[in-house]
Amino acid sequence: MTEGPGRRERKKQQTRDTLIATAARLFQERGYEATGVADIAEAADVSKRTFFLHFPTKEDVLLSDGRARLDLAIRVIEERAPGTPLRDALAASLAAMIDDTAARDLPTGMAALRARLIVESPAVQARVLHTAFAGQARIADALLDAYPDELDRTTAAAVLGAVVGAVSAAAMAALREDGDPAAVTEAMRRAAAIALTTLDSLGD
Amino acid sequence: MTEGPGRRERKKQQTRDTLIATAARLFQERGYEATGVADIAEAADVSKRTFFLHFPTKEDVLLSDGRARLDLAIRVIEERAPGTPLRDALAASLAAMIDDTAARDLPTGMAALRARLIVESPAVQARVLHTAFAGQARIADALLDAYPDELDRTTAAAVLGAVVGAVSAAAMAALREDGDPAAVTEAMRRAAAIALTTLDSLGD
DNA sequence: GAATATCAATGCACTCGGTATACTCATATA
């Protein structure tokens, strides 16, 4: 009895993977706006209805791995070593996300595609921002749980907003200037470092 | 010959104002999602097509005054007194936006409505974020123009991202906790102050 | 091993935001 998911679950996952790969290819070839959900479904040989069974919106097919990355960031905070200072926990959480992106997405070219589409499609941009914002709120909650004596809810939100805002904006600026992935990653790290200084002034 | 816009222009403005007022009322009464563009147009006694002649999307009818506020922020930076330190210029720009919001929107109830809709409608939330992000990039450009020796493009983006991100996240958190406008404004000011400390570490 | 429950996927009709086109008519201008 090999554990693991059964055939049904595996087929479901396969459908999902096919949809992601197909969408990525079509977006690459024709551009985001010019590719309809019906086209993706057609090319993946499933119904349009099936697409929406797997992804709530067209944009989400691009952000499929975002939740895993968010979980990672939160886990880093929750599983910190006892006595870890707030600043270090947040820095580690950020670094984990950036490293994970660099390690997983950059080689596959997914990061590059996503970057291109973020720059060229306002709809994607809006969706990414919204997702990031929601994720940042969850991290803020985790941080508040972990350091209840040093933070209140609004301050936690402000700190996370500053950090995520800085990283996002820097990444976008770097993307627009030159798309080199290494340069973008470096810009994100620098922005994170800058924004983390907000924590140094908290005990006033 | 009274100067000013002619009758045509006045009627156009009137149509626009009617649309904004009608939309606000309907959103108030029925909620955002439950109100269609067709409903708004119908209630304002114009065609649906006319609505889209005035506003590019349904969300934009709520954000009609955003551009003026952005122009204000940029003007504050451009018209700073010679020798004003970077930090003070940015702080003044931010304060001007927050004050303008408090002064203009809070009395009319428009801020309260917008706040309610931001919290309850993901679509509005995404649109507001996107607008804020685009605006923040323009302020970053203005800041870069004003202080070319102290900033590079990525750093300017990071700093503005931190500030706007902090203020946005804090405002949202305060909105969710209790909708009191004074509390929200106060949270925004505190977040701005926190995020501005990023500037203290720039000369390293 | 047959009966039954579950659930991914389907087909279809529908809503709604947004657009294209071709038009009307009041207002502005010469």
Place this chain on the structure above:
DNA sequence: TATATGAGTATACCGAGTGCATTGATATTC
């Protein structure tokens, strides 16, 4: 008075996303 402009209209259309009833493969129970 003649002409040009541009706000608003009617209509048909597109694409994203949903509701609903159905099918068929896989999982579970007896």
